[in-house]
Amino acid sequence: MSHTAVDVIRAKRDGLRLTDGQVDWVVDAYTRGEVADEQMSALAMAIFLNGMDAAETARWTRAMIASGDVLDLRVDRPTVDKHSTGGVGDKITLPLAPLVAACGAAVPQLSGRGLGHTGGTLDKLESIPGWRAQLSLDEITAQLGSVGAVVCAATTGLAPADRKLYALRDVTGTVEAIPLIASSIMSKKIAEGADALVLDVKVGSGAFMKTEERARALARALVDIGVDHGRKVTALLTDMSVPLGAAVGNAIEVAESVDVLRGGGPEDVVELTVALAREMLALAGIDVDPARVLASGEAYETWARMIRAQGGDPEAELPVAKHTRVLEAAEDGVLTGLDAYAVGVAAWRLGAGRARKEDPVQAGAGVRCLVKPGAAVSAGQPIAELYTDTPEAFDAAFETLRGGVELNGEVTERSALVIDTIRG
Ligand code: URA
DSSP, X not given: OOOOHHHXXXXXXXXXXXXXXXXXXXXXXXXXXSSOHHHHHHHXXXXXXXXXXXXXXXXXXXXXXXXXXXXXXXXXXXXXXXXXXXXXXXXXXXXXXXXXXXXXXXXXXEEOOOBTTBOOHHHHHTTSTTOOOOOOHHHHHHHHHHTSEEEEEOOTTSOHHHHHHHHHHHTTTOTTOHHHHHHHHHHHHHHTTOSEEEEEEEESTTSSBOSHHHHHHHHHHHHHHHHHTTOEEEEEEEEOSSOSSSEEESHHHHHHHHHHHTTOSOHHHHHHHHHHHHHHHHHHTOOOOHHHHHHHTHHHHHHHHHHHHTTOOXXXXXXXXXXXXXXXXXXXXXXXXXXXXXXXXXXXXXIISOSSTTXXXXXXXXXXXOOOTTOEEOTTOEEEEEXXXXXXXXXXXXXXXXXXXXXXXOOOOOOOSEEEEEEO
């Protein structure tokens, strides 16, 4: 049956379910340029307003996967991947990938760069002297076999329909549609070819999903798509109302991850790393205790091999920002709030993140949170350290950070770091 863009738009505008044929045609025709941007904008808005059910969303995902390459990253051990919806101080991929590899799985982590207030895994790793993000498919497969873990840039041939549609959604107020977010994330992850996937769906001020209700809906949609594609999938719903760990930036997040891999580091980073590792290993069918492997130093050894395999020196000094300033407590009392979004924006303003895709990032910039909510502080006590190479950025960063620090407010019970687990 032949289709037209106007018929598909009208169907969704009027609240109808799109047929498999309509979905396949519109995604393919848009990728080829036959459906114009303004038509896809109208359709994306109709989807934003009227939604797509689980079967439509699964079909949409299938069509986006079919627009590009599908990788086969199978090696001689089970492959298992992890995706986070992004948060402030979320450096978990760094300790997690070598930890799960040290436990016996193969972990391909095709990652991206940061945009806005959440950092990108590649930006963090690029602060390690010599480390290379761009690998060929042969290099990825060889490293997966020899080291067990690869964190590198996603190849450009994966889900090109998503790249085009995501850029359009960004400028048409349609990013927040759950079926479009879920199909965007899963089309790339399924095209990467892992057997199993653990999703870290973050909820709170520093996350993409600000409410638990929306985060749950996204987690369910992601898991349903995975199941529809025959993948083993689990989603953890995790708190992102305060930053993860103390470090928010690039080099400082690498250093904190290395602390975790050496058996130290902040409790929340260790807790989430181990919780995600347990889920990944369960899906991979590997009965090994990740907490024991982390404590044994084996995960650090795998990290060092992973960094060396990509040209980096795991023992090299990490870059340090040229300027440091300290935010002090204005009065005695209890720190009752440290808003993740404010800390993320402050780090971004200091140069750790970028406003446009082509902007550079500063390796040493960022914020170190010295106190977490619930702690007693005295007037003048340092609460956070701010780092940058561009000191003119301090004023705006201080203003943002002060807006996110609450002293002596209402004491609210903090939610657990892992709020819930949603299984496929
Ligand atoms: N991340 C993605 O990859 N896609 C979205 O639509 C939103 C976040």
